[in-house]
Amino acid sequence: MAQTFEKKGVTKKSENFSDWYVDVITKSGMADYSPVKGCIVYRPLSYAIWERVQDFMNPRMKAMGVQNSYFPLFIPESFLKKEASHIQGFSPELAVVTIAGGEELEEKLVVRPTSETIMYTMYSKWIQSHRDLPLKLNQWNNVVRWEKRTFPFIRGSEFLWQEAHTAHATHEECWQQVLDATELYKQTYEELMALPVIVGMKSQSEKFAGAVNTVTLESLMPDGKALQSCTSHDLGQNFSKAFEVSFQNKEGQNEFVHQTSFGYSTRSIGGLVMVHGDDQGLVLPPRIAPTQVVIIPIGTDSEVLRTAENINLALQEKMIRTKLDIHTEYSLGFKRNEYELQGVPVRIELGQKELESGNVSVAIRHSSQKEQTPIESLGAYMPNLLNNIHNDMYDKALKIQHNLTSVANSYDEFKQIMETKRGFIHAHWCENADCEAKIKEETKATTRCLPFDSVEEKGTCIRCGKDSKHKWLFAQAY
């Protein structure tokens, strides 16, 4: 079996958060730095997590009527320029092909940073009548955004994501699609990744380049910085006008379609590691863990091996993803360390002693606790245990978020929080972009969103004192 086992030597999470993070992802075999600036290698562990995300989202997207497809990697430069704010937003980070097949290209080709412009060129051809609507296509692909400062999974020059693009006859339907996508993303974070999120609207300056409005899911990392975890855009008719995507309605009149786009990327894997990981390495929530339970027989006694195989089968019958580790080249201590580092939720060891007692000790990764369990009842016990672990991990993550969430009633208070623990801050803001820019300049905090559950109330902007209707969510962002 090909496994690059490395020594632990993981920096403590409390000592240096970003060193800890890089240690965990590289030493666990999640990822490695590649020779290409800002691009990582997704090793089998992280790619298997990504496949779990695909398995979770694909049937749910299909139920929304979204179909998978694939569009070209390259976009003619002129296409990107058709929607003014779109090109403005993406132009600093484009990678550009100028030579192909040994010749200088007449028109440069941009490596897609996102696919609105190439997809909508085709939509304009395919959509003619109201009967062609809604059109809902998704792609699982790679995109390139040449970033100056990169950080594995969180911000990369190339990353993997899904990008769905829908076209609708009415703005009402379009907005409903944005909400449906947001709900799917919330489920993916909460039910698959055991990560709590705050859902809300982006400010006008923080929205997607080309959108009318952007709905965002924001997560809080244990170092007090926020992660914009995925977004769904109401594109209105901005792109349909630029790309002439129109249809004949039931009354025979021509109208521009209303569009959405929404994306969920491998950045989510970064959040997963940051929130759940500990000083021993990765801690994976059971539903996303490629291996949920590892079974390690101690020694080579044939009765022990047979029992381990039986446990393995009993768990697989319950649809649990198991690994039976019968390698003899590595010591028990080495294996324990390795599976802790890789974040396997549950570890079962069994030897002669366990055979005699009829009980095994089940080691639970996230709590470092052990539970004595009769071998016979493991099959019945494990699905519940895995569910409980998921719930415990979600609760723990929610507690981290709560502990790092504050309300600031004055700018002094706001600044003090930002200088100490950071985290999410609820504070009144006048919704003026200048004020927003100055808050960022002075405190590093940006508006993350106007949470959907924010209640309207009279208040004054923490910075300028002008009237404000809502407390917005602020944080320093990754």
Added chain:
Amino acid sequence: MAQTFEKKGVTKKSENFSDWYVDVITKSGMADYSPVKGCIVYRPLSYAIWERVQDFMNPRMKAMGVQNSYFPLFIPESFLKKEASHIQGFSPELAVVTIAGGEELEEKLVVRPTSETIMYTMYSKWIQSHRDLPLKLNQWNNVVRWEKRTFPFIRGSEFLWQEAHTAHATHEECWQQVLDATELYKQTYEELMALPVIVGMKSQSEKFAGAVNTVTLESLMPDGKALQSCTSHDLGQNFSKAFEVSFQNKEGQNEFVHQTSFGYSTRSIGGLVMVHGDDQGLVLPPRIAPTQVVIIPIGTDSEVLRTAENINLALQEKMIRTKLDIHTEYSLGFKRNEYELQGVPVRIELGQKELESGNVSVAIRHSSQKEQTPIESLGAYMPNLLNNIHNDMYDKALKIQHNLTSVANSYDEFKQIMETKRGFIHAHWCENADCEAKIKEETKATTRCLPFDSVEEKGTCIRCGKDSKHKWLFAQAY
């Protein structure tokens, strides 16, 4: 539901094969031309076929110990140059990024045409000991080869594929991996796509750029041209020496690893269409068809609708992929045409008349036949029917191949076959590259492979008359 229904107007297959092919793939909604030269859009129908390929191959590759992963899209130009024949083979068709993040790059980045060089750079870091072997990684990704002449699916400037790359301690193990990969590919073609293939070794001039030997699967298209359908390469130590991928063996000595790479691409979809399609459009073998059975209720009678729903459920219980089409905006005739064009293997229509008789007529796409079947027994009947359809389609394809396969005992005979029906030709060849080149120049036929089942026999090269040990397989290639 978003469906771009288009008029049929498909060219006859017998009249103009390539026009027919393009008509079928564009009008069925498989693919569309994009504004980027040589790049197509994989619309939902072809992408769903590709997902079926992934679903078929993934568990089988996993059983071989191959793990999925993802490596960067970009390869520094210098990496590609490390293996001399590799860069020579790929250099004419590279797409090159020269500008990124608004700046001219110091070292140009090539968009991967294949990933040997970037992957083996990492392998060199990861592999140290015999305990790290074998290392078997696969990627499902996009690659770019800037082709002068493109043809949808068959030859594109960008295409999708899987590329697996393995490293082994011995050449014996490495060669076994090549054979195992070949067997998997053969299964995929025969058992999933209902396409017969010929398996054999490439000649030295036709092998992969950088390989010691290449094993190929060759399919024959109904126009008498051969399609190189996928390949598995024995890379020997060519790349491991160039990229310094070495390991300490059990005796403590340093050795270079032995490597393989093998790939299966969306080109296979082109072969699928060409062999099985007919004048009515696509014909999909049941195991790869995204929709296996479409059920069309006639009219809006509630009893008819309820029966259609029951049939749908009964088939889904048998794990059959169904579609229940209750749209009222399109006529029955329109729907029939559409599903024929899209190649759905089985169509069931039912109305008042069928309800009364208790029988439905089951329309079978590939044979254009109809079978009267009791509604009650559809669930039991359908899995067998689908299996029979698969077998019939395979047999039909094999017959096409047999009818287009000849033996040439002289060069005159060889040339005459190439001028008339083309197809596969078994003929003696001296294994000299000059002779091979001249045969190509004079007849357009290239050596496709030395079939694994070719028996050693005394003969003389059809062109130069020198001694020959085997009949090789020749054909004009796509």
